[in-house]
Amino acid sequence: MRAVIVDCAIYRDGRRTEVPSDLAAALAEARSSGDAFLWIGLYEPTVREIERVSSQFALHPLAVEDALSAHQRPKLEVYDDSLFAVIKPVVYEHLSDTVSTDELMAFIGDSFVVTVRHGEGAPLAAVRRRLEAEPEVLRHGPTAVLYAISDAVVDHYMEVAGELQTDLEELETEVFAPTGGQDTKNTASRIYTFKRQIMEFRRAAGPLVAPMARLAGADVPFVHEHSQPFFRDVGDHLTRANEHVEGLDRLLSDILSAHLAQVGVRQNDDMRKISAWAAMAAVPTMVAGIYGMNFEHMPELGWVWAYPAVIASMGAVVLALYRQFKRRGWL
Known part of the structure; x- marks a missing residue:
């Protein structure tokens, strides 16, 4: 079981402490303290592995089924004993200029956080190091983990959107250069491929708006009552990223129309x-x-x-x- 658990720790008053080898004992210890929570990180668990964790934390079977499948939309679901969130980090490959998405699931409950990662793009290790360096944030409990994960993923959205804009400006320069766009088939293929990358980005970032808006509101179970401003800030950044990429999508459509017009003029x-x-x-x-x-x-x-x-x-x-x-x- 330890092979699938990437990291496991109890955080008491914002400080990392030793964890008992038994998960049930670790959870009981975290709950008995009153100011502690258990954070377990899983990487692409199998059915048997995640069932063992779910039995210890009483996770809902529908949420467990979603966590096993790496083809979920970003969402937020509330169950009796836990909160289940799905976030899709975006990965930008510089060598191939392609956008791909991974998946990150988080179970938030009474004194515990269980994160399930699919793919290599989820920034969980960096998030954990950042939170451990800021104990005043970790004192807010499991909500701090969910906020830090959302904030890191959305901030990376902004970085990827900026890189996409740089590549789009280069493509625009080539299309409208005096000698550019002569290879009509190749240019149209590049524009279409770029549009597919934009679509992949929007599939990850667009559906996340509703969960962030819900977390920024009130009366969400297992979420700290004073966390709304922080999730609202994440939602603002997410809106900016979506608007940025939507503008790139419109500009890309205009570039494609202009390229086709150039082709018609040359013909x-x-x-x-x-x-x-x-x-x-x-x-x-x-x-x-x-x-x-x-x-x-x-x-x-x-x-x-x-x-x-x-x-x-x-x-x-x-x-x-x-x-x-x-x-x-x-x-």
């Missing part, structure tokens, strides 16, 4: 050039076709200068068409 230019050259080629083709019909009674056949005159006439007409098309910008 029109190409068609005009093709039409102009086709028109110039049609004149000598038509004249040559007439004289290639082998009629007997054609007065020009007896003229000494007929052949050079016809050639000169064709050249003059083609030159006149060329100057006309050039003046109108078709060539």
Whole structure:
């Protein structure tokens, strides 16, 4: 069982203390103190492993089932003996310029916190170190853990949104450069791929607004009564991150529309050039076709200068068409 427990500690008056080897004994010790709580961190537990923990903490079976599945939407659910929260941290891969999401579940109850992590993006280790360095925050109990986790995840949302904006500005510069956007298929693919990254981000951050608003309100069980301003601050940061990414999404749609318009303009230019050259080629083709019909009674056949005159006439007409098309910008 210790293999799946990443960290386990009792925090008494904001200070970390030794934990008994038995979870039931550790929980009883935390509850008997009155000013302590037990925090257990699990990493991708199996069914048997999480059932052992759930039996000790009386976790609701529906919440346990959700904690085993790494495909949940951000949410907040209240059960009789615990509060269950799902948060999706966002991971930005710099090498591939892709956004991916992990999952983080937290059970908050009477004198205990159980966190379940799926993936490598959840900042639980950093959150625990930060809280252990701030005992005055840990004195607020399990609510402090939920707040610190939410705050860390949302702050990282802001960082990822800033990195996405930087990449989008680079893409915008390439699309609108004088020689940019020539590879139409590749450019459109990059824009579409970028839009998928924005969508992945919004799927993680958007649904989290409602749980944060609920935690910022009153009458949420197992949440400290004076924690509303802190969750309201997290909600404000989350709103800013969502508005930032929504603006990026709109800008990306505008870039795609502008790129398609550029493609249409280039296609029109190409068609005009093709039409102009086709028109110039049609004149000598038509004249040559007439004289290639082998009629007997054609007065020009007896003229000494007929052949050079016809050639000169064709050249003059083609030159006149060329100057006309050039003046109108078709060539």
